[in-house]
Amino acid sequence: MLEFYRTIEPEVKKTTVNWRIYNLVQEGVLNRIGRGKFSFGKGDAYTPELSSKLISVYKKIKLDFPFLTVCLWSTATLNEFMLHQPGRFYRLIEVDKDAMESIFYYLKDRNYSVYMKPSEELIRRYMINDKEPWIVKSLVSEAPIQHVRGIPTVTIEKLLVDIFCDPKIFNAQQGSEMNQIFHEAFEKYTINESKMLRYASRRRKKNELDNYLNKTSKYRQQV
Numbered sequence: 001m002l003e004f005y006r007t008i009e010p011e012v013k014k015t016t017v018n019w020r021i022y023n024l025v026q027e028g029v030l031n032r033i034g035r036g037k038f039s040f041g042k043g044d045a046y047t048p049e050l051s052s053k054l055i056s057v058y059k060k061i062k063l064d065f066p067f068l069t070v071c072l073w074s075t076a077t078l079n080e081f082m083l084h085q086p087g088r089f090y091r092l093i094e095v096d097k098d099a100m101e102s103i104f105y106y107l108k109d110r111n112y113s114v115y116m117k118p119s120e121e122l123i124r125r126y127m128i129n130d131k132e133p134w135i136v137k138s139l140v141s142e143a144p145i146q147h148v149r150g151i152p153t154v155t156i157e158k159l160l161v162d163i164f165c166d167p168k169i170f171n172a173q174q175g176s177e178m179n180q181i182f183h184e185a186f187e188k189y190t191i192n193e194s195k196m197l198r199y200a201s202r203r204r205k206k207n208e209l210d211n212y213l214n215k216t217s218k219y220r221q222q223v
Contacts, residue, residue: 055149068099069095071139071153071158088128094140095139104136113130
């Protein structure tokens with residue numbers, strides 16, 4: 001932005017440019033999407049829908065595991081972005097790696113249909129008949145999450161990175177469907193690309209995601 005302003009006003013100060021940018025963001029003319037990155041217009045924040053079942057399970061876990069870091073969401077929330085609507089969804093519960101087995105047996109003992117870090121074969125052979133099973137996964141450290149109605153759940157950045165990094169679980173969201181999801185997400189919501197890439201780096205997929213974004217998904221006009 002500084003370079004842009006200096007093509008018009010060569011002597012303009014950096015503090016002046018920063019103040020102008022701040023005002024443009026506050027007025028909704030620009031939307032901050034990352035460090036030093038902006039798009040035109042005021043974007044909307046993404047807030048996923050949380051079912052009563054997700055909320056109920058979270059409250060039970062919080063009661064019995066009060067210090068556990070957790071993130072809950074359902075793949076049903078992806079339908080908002082998809083052309084083809086799958087008839088089967090997964091309820092995802094992500095926890096610290098050391099707590100995965102405890103949470104798995106906690107849900108299993110309460111008669112939930114639950115799987116822990118399922119393999120591709122297990123998903124194909126045994127989960128096919130479950131309409132909305134639970135999957136216990138490891139929560140990547142420093143994953144970007146948000147609280148909705150007091151429940152820790154995904155941000156739009158985490159959602160997009162997860163479907164990019166885990167084609168096994170998000171099989172229905174691959175290929176052209178993933179392109180559609182990214183396109184719709186960028187069109188509808190404010191997305192912090194810096195946050196996305198930091199999380200992708202934690203998942204060892206930063207370069208791959210950056211290449212994908214550059215080739216297929218940067219639909220918002222940047223300045």
